[in-house]
Each structure stands twice: as structure tokens, then as C-alpha cells.
Amino acid sequence: MNNKGYSIPEMLIVIGVLAIITTVVLISTSNAFKDNDELLYQEKANLIVHQSELYAKSLPNLETEGHLIITVSDIVKNGYFVADDDEGNVIDPRNSKSTLNGMKIKLSYNEGNIKATIIEGE
Numbered sequence: 758m759n760n761k762g763y764s765i766p767e768m769l770i771v772i773g774v775l776a777i778i779t780t781v782v783l784i785s786t787s788n789a790f791k792d793n794d795e796l797l798y799q800e801k802a803n804l805i806v807h808q809s810e811l812y813a814k815s816l817p818n819l820e821t822e823g824h825l826i827i828t829v830s831d832i833v834k835n836g837y838f839v840a841d842d843d844e845g846n847v848i849d850p851r852n853s854k855s856t857l858n859g860m861k862i863k864l865s866y867n868e869g870n871i872k873a874t875i876i877e878g879e
Contacts, residue, residue, distance in 0.1 A: 797850035802875055805829055805838060809873035812837040813864040824865045830858045
């Protein structure tokens with residue numbers, strides 16, 4: 758008799774091997790689909806701090822006053838940060854319905870050094 762197909766044990770082995778490969782691939786790629794909202798927020802906050810320090814160099818009264826509080830809206834209006842929409846809003850990556858425009862940044866001047874710090878909780 759001519760046997761032109763696969764036997765049941767052969768098919769079960771192939772299905773088992775495919776199941777193992779699928780499981781390994783899913784486990785190894787599961788981190789690629791993880792929610793990265795907090796990481797995106799931290800990156801945007803670091804960029805805001807950096808751009809605020811650049812903006813502070815253009816402020817003549819910072820050296821005499823020693824410190825100044827600005828908002829994200831200030832650096833957007835002065836062209837040091839690009840807004841996410843046409844209205845000048847900087848969207849919070851953790852919640853797409855809120856903005857970071859009201860986030861306060863403290864600019865400090867000390868012996869020629871400028872430091873920007875985000876003021877939390879306000």
C-alpha cells in the first residue's frame with residue numbers, strides 16, 4: 758500500500774514544535790508591546806528641562822534676580838519647544854487629554870551656571 762500522507766504521531770510532533778516556537782517568540786516580544794507612557798513622559802520632561810536652560814540664557818534678568826519661575830507655555834511661545842498641536846499645547850504622554858503647558862520650571866542662576874528644575878506638585 759502506498760502511504761502518501763503524514764501519520765498522526767508525525768503531525769502531533771510538528772504541532773508541538775510549532776507551539777513551543779510560538780510560545781518562545783511571544784514571551785521574547787512581549788516587552789515590545791509594554792506600555793511606555795511613563796518613559797515617554799520622562800523623556801519629554803528631560804527635553805523640557807534642557808530647552809528651559811537654553812531659554813534661560815536669553816533672559817537678561819535671571820542673573821540679577823538669581824531665580825525665575827517659568828512654564829512650558831513660556832518656552833513654547835518663545836520658540837524653544839515645539840508644541841504638539843497648532844494651539845501650542847504640549848500633550849502629556851501619560852494622559853492624552855491633559856497638557857503640560859502649566860508645568861512650572863524653576864530657573865536658577867549661580868556663578869555663571871544655569872539650572873532648570875521641574876517643580877513637582879503644583
